[in-house]
Amino acid sequence: GKGEVGKGGIVRESEKHERVVNEINSFAEGIGLVCVGVIDSPILGAEGNKEFLALYDRRTEN
Template sequence: MDVGYGQLAWSLRQDSRVTVLERCNIRTLRKEQIPLSPTFFTVDCSFISLKVVLPCIVDLLSPVVEGIVLIKPQFEAGRHQVGKGGVVRDPAVHTEVVEGISRFAAGLGFSEVDSTPSPLLGPAGNKEFLAWLRGFTPPESIGT
């Protein structure tokens, strides 16, 4: 799923297990637009916080799911924490952002979050992080 067009690698585009949704905004996507409830998801978004995107995908997922999200501190940190060129250099801000996304995901029903620095830097040199979300429980089931 991408708001853009032609971004998906050709090999994935041709794979019968992959459903391609282009020119589609996650904030307007409805469950009936996808053929199955996903059991695995990945998120790599730019210019928008995961705190906006993650709640949008919760209703689309199977009750048992795993996913990998790319945490980009430049889109999660406060403006005062982002340096020149949009680069977050302070390791304390990195930690704050990753822990904040972890807590936020837990509030959506993900029972386990592990994270690691991405082996690749963002285009401007930003340090980014991969988080593994697992064990989703629908929000209406939490606390029952």
């Protein structure tokens, strides 16, 4: 939330990064997607903000 980010909207704590990635993965699972992988983006966002790249796939029934 808004109260969890630093000045300028930058999140610096790795625990918060991990929590948000997990929340997004949970949401994705709820809409039928499976997280194939998440990596740190090699490109920093504005003001040095850490970005992530994720790949999702549709869940298929076997």
